[in-house]
Amino acid sequence: MADLMQKVWQDLAPPNRILMGPGPSNVDPRVLRVMTHQPVGHLDPEFLNVMDEVREGLRRLFRTGNGLTFPISGTGSAGMEASLANLIEDGDKVLVFVKGYFGDRIAQMAKRLGAEVVVVEQEWGKAFDPDDACEAIRQHKPKVVAIVHAETSTGVLQPVEEIARCVREVDAILVLDTVTSLGGVPVLVDDWCIDVSYSATQKCVGAPPGLAPVTFNSRAVKFLQMRKSPCKSWYFDALLVKTYWGEDRAYHHTAPINMVFALREALRLIEEEGLENRWERHRVNGQALAAGLEGMGMTLLVSEPEQRLPVLTTVLVPEGVDEAHVRLRLLNEFHLEIGAGLGPLKGKVWRFGLMGYSCQKRNVFLALSALGAILREEGFLCDVESGIAAAQEVYQNFSTVAVEV
Amino acid sequence: MADLMQKVWQDLAPPNRILMGPGPSNVDPRVLRVMTHQPVGHLDPEFLNVMDEVREGLRRLFRTGNGLTFPISGTGSAGMEASLANLIEDGDKVLVFVKGYFGDRIAQMAKRLGAEVVVVEQEWGKAFDPDDACEAIRQHKPKVVAIVHAETSTGVLQPVEEIARCVREVDAILVLDTVTSLGGVPVLVDDWCIDVSYSATQKCVGAPPGLAPVTFNSRAVKFLQMRKSPCKSWYFDALLVKTYWGEDRAYHHTAPINMVFALREALRLIEEEGLENRWERHRVNGQALAAGLEGMGMTLLVSEPEQRLPVLTTVLVPEGVDEAHVRLRLLNEFHLEIGAGLGPLKGKVWRFGLMGYSCQKRNVFLALSALGAILREEGFLCDVESGIAAAQEVYQNFSTVAVEV
Numbered sequence: 016m017a018d019l020m021q022k023v024w025q026d027l028a029p030p031n032r033i034l035m036g037p038g039p040s041n042v043d044p045r046v047l048r049v050m051t052h053q054p055v056g057h058l059d060p061e062f063l064n065v066m067d068e069v070r071e072g073l074r075r076l077f078r079t080g081n082g083l084t085f086p087i088s089g090t091g092s093a094g095m096e097a098s099l100a101n102l103i104e105d106g107d108k109v110l111v112f113v114k115g116y117f118g119d120r121i122a123q124m125a126k127r128l129g130a131e132v133v134v135v136e137q138e139w140g141k142a143f144d145p146d147d148a149c150e151a152i153r154q155h156k157p158k159v160v161a162i163v164h165a166e167t168s169t170g171v172l173q174p175v176e177e178i179a180r181c182v183r184e185v186d187a188i189l190v191l192d193t194v195t196s197l198g199g200v201p202v203l204v205d206d207w208c209i210d211v212s213y214s215a216t217q218k219c220v221g222a223p224p225g226l227a228p229v230t231f232n233s234r235a236v237k238f239l240q241m242r243k244s245p246c247k248s249w250y251f252d253a254l255l256v257k258t259y260w261g262e263d264r265a266y267h268h269t270a271p272i273n274m275v276f277a278l279r280e281a282l283r284l285i286e287e288e289g290l291e292n293r294w295e296r297h298r299v300n301g302q303a304l305a306a307g308l309e310g311m312g313m314t315l316l317v318s319e320p321e322q323r324l325p326v327l328t329t330v331l332v333p334e335g336v337d338e339a340h341v342r343l344r345l346l347n348e349f350h351l352e353i354g355a356g357l358g359p360l361k362g363k364v365w366r367f368g369l370m371g372y373s374c375q376k377r378n379v380f381l382a383l384s385a386l387g388a389i390l391r392e393e394g395f396l397c398d399v400e401s402g403i404a405a406a407q408e409v410y411q412n413f414s415t416v417a418v419e420v
Numbered sequence: 421m422a423d424l425m426q427k428v429w430q431d432l433a434p435p436n437r438i439l440m441g442p443g444p445s446n447v448d449p450r451v452l453r454v455m456t457h458q459p460v461g462h463l464d465p466e467f468l469n470v471m472d473e474v475r476e477g478l479r480r481l482f483r484t485g486n487g488l489t490f491p492i493s494g495t496g497s498a499g500m501e502a503s504l505a506n507l508i509e510d511g512d513k514v515l516v517f518v519k520g521y522f523g524d525r526i527a528q529m530a531k532r533l534g535a536e537v538v539v540v541e542q543e544w545g546k547a548f549d550p551d552d553a554c555e556a557i558r559q560h561k562p563k564v565v566a567i568v569h570a571e572t573s574t575g576v577l578q579p580v581e582e583i584a585r586c587v588r589e590v591d592a593i594l595v596l597d598t599v600t601s602l603g604g605v606p607v608l609v610d611d612w613c614i615d616v617s618y619s620a621t622q623k624c625v626g627a628p629p630g631l632a633p634v635t636f637n638s639r640a641v642k643f644l645q646m647r648k649s650p651c652k653s654w655y656f657d658a659l660l661v662k663t664y665w666g667e668d669r670a671y672h673h674t675a676p677i678n679m680v681f682a683l684r685e686a687l688r689l690i691e692e693e694g695l696e697n698r699w700e701r702h703r704v705n706g707q708a709l710a711a712g713l714e715g716m717g718m719t720l721l722v723s724e725p726e727q728r729l730p731v732l733t734t735v736l737v738p739e740g741v742d743e744a745h746v747r748l749r750l751l752n753e754f755h756l757e758i759g760a761g762l763g764p765l766k767g768k769v770w771r772f773g774l775m776g777y778s779c780q781k782r783n784v785f786l787a788l789s790a791l792g793a794i795l796r797e798e799g800f801l802c803d804v805e806s807g808i809a810a811a812q813e814v815y816q817n818f819s820t821v822a823v824e825v
Contacts, residue, residue, distance in 0.1 A: 225676030
């Protein structure tokens with residue numbers, strides 16, 4: 016009977032894609048290799064050393080001295096939910112700034128967790144003006160403020176320093192989503208006075224998806240300790256998880272051991288490259304890609320250059336072009352993945368990620384030349400030569416920067 | 421500056437442990453190797469095929485035809501929380517049978533989620549008598565009943581068929597924790613009428629920790645659809661995740677791609693071995709270990725042989741022996757990990773896991789001989805020879821069964 020039902024599965028042989036979508040990104044082979052170690056116990060003395068290194072590496076990556084800094088055992092959205100679930104009690108007023116798909120996700124999660132959610136919206140493709148944001152904060156006097164630093168749905172980078180100062184004025188807690196920014200653009204948790212931040216491993220941090228780095232400062236920890244009701248999520252309760260990732264080393268749940276190995280190696284690679292060099296690599300490649308796309312005659316969604324996120328570039332699909340067909344051709348003919356639009360941008364934009372190991376000069380040139388060739392075949396007369404020249408010009412201006420890893 | 425701060429991290433070189441604790445267990449090298457594939461996008465057509473195979477493999481593993489069967493993107497406790505969060509609304513009466521540490525965890529989670537929790541307790545080390553359990557169900561008429569099939573803290577196997585019938589009588593939903601049983605002992609979700617079950621990958625399923633297989637039957641799905649309030653957890657909301665793992669393939673969150681690769685290979689190995697053969701391997705090795713420990717003069721916590729879980733054997737620490745010292749010696753001198761006691765059993769028992777790839781005859785002999793040698797040195801005169809002979813006798817009775825993988 017068992018034999019009859021037995022299904023023959025082939026060897027796993029996933030295609031070797033160049034991942035230039037909104038994440039996951041490609042991963043340095045060194046990171047993939049450490050995952051082949053046999054797991055060790057989650058309380059093994061040798062694993063506790065690995066945890067110490069991961070905590071230290073994450074602190075350096077977030078630019079923080081926060082004691083409560085660790086990876087949540089889940090993907091980026093788990094980091095979002097963990098941050099919110101820890102801070103929110105029934106009826107708490109939470110102000111969410113929404114300028115894209117992921118800001119909206121924050122608002123949805125906060126509502127489910129029992130918050131009274133106030134949403135302030137901005138057009139997708141634009142950042143909030145800090146003065147307007149501060150006015151909203153002063154008006155609503157929320158307990159918690161949440162905003163996305165790098166909006167993955169639009170490619171907008173949000174300046175947050177001034178907003179953070181204003182959050183302190185009204186004695187609220189600021190949660191910053193750095194899912195797409197951490198490791199790719201400056202995230203200065205302590206300098207900017209960010210109370211809570213969460214990210215993910217599969218974008219600019221350089222590991223596969225599966226963990227969500229988070230950090231809570233001492234104001235946030237005090238806030239958690241003053242809760243009247245326990246965190247609704249046992250799994251995400253930071254004060255419980257603290258007993259495991261902190262000094263007690265008490266059992267909470269079994270950490271995803273091999274993913275922690277991967278994160279450690281990714282953090283080690285970041286140290287080897289140097290975080291500032293890494294930001295520069297992302298900045299230059301992103302600028303070259305944007306220049307190349309504009310040079311080819313395409314229009315970027317984010318009109319203000321200083322609001323453009325170098326790690327994710329969103330471009331309008333030219334009139335009359337079948338966006339899904341072009342994406343599928345890139346995937347099938349070049350093994351090149353780019354992202355589609357989300358929400359109201361569905362069908363209207365493409366999203367080009369240049370994150371972590373995917374963020375390399377050769378990928379910029381591949382994307383420009385492949386997209387250009389396909390668009391010409393699809394009847395959109397783009398100027399591939401000008402695009403390539405514009406990208407190359409950017410690199411010439413930064414010739415001392417390492418743009419390959 | 422960056423150079424000055426740069427910390428030199430060594431190559432990752434975790435010890436190659438024999439994992440005979442309560443999980444994580446060792447992993448077949450084939451499973452570890454597939455994790456070195458470059459990730460692909462979570463909506464890549466090739467990845468959707470992998471997801472299809474994983475869903476089918478999980479259905480066959482749970483012995484169910486349930487459409488809503490998929491891995492939660494988190495570890496076993498995430499599976500527990502996901503199951504409860506989906507079923508519970510504020511004020512719902514939830515009956516939890518507690519006979520160990522993990523039953524208690526269910527009760528804690530359910531309370532945090534707003535349930536009115538009724539706890540029925542049994543002595544740690546014993547299963548519930550199904551008649552007593554049914555009486556409690558009829559008396560309390562709860563909306564949801566939760567029970568642990570294989571209690572990892574005690575090594576007790578709970579018969580559930582009769583209890584499941586009684587849950588139907590009162591029109592409640594039954595949640596079965598199969599974290600430690602799935603893949604190691606029979607779990608027949610459809611035959612037993614289990615409405616919801618969750619497990620973990622790092623015990624008898626044979627992959628590293630990081631995913632939590634769950635299954636919801638059509639009664640449970642209807643129950644979810646009838647909720648008055650949305651699931652408090654966006655991340656764990658089964659009806660949302662269903663849009664991704666189900667037919668729509670809509671984006672919900674980024675799956676932990678490389679962990680899904682690992683789970684697929686683990687499921688493939690289960691198919692190759694045959695599920696019944698796998699149960700038999702766990703049964704025989706577990707029986708041999710138990711016979712060996714008793715043969716050496718030690719006492720098992722679970723006094724009723726038919727309640728003993730073959731995949732996890734709990735033994736009392738002999739009077740006067742320093743349990744932590746013995747465990748540390750096993751770890752340092754043999755690279756052999758065994759588990760300590762949890763909760764009221766802390767310091768009083770050792771837990772020997774034989775799960776997945778760790779469940780091999782050679783590990784049974786290693787554990788018996790190493791423990792015996794150390795105990796003798798620590799002054800407890802155990803009869804190692806009788807222990808080994810007793811184990812060997814068990815294997816002779818089942819000489820046709822493959823007890824190595």
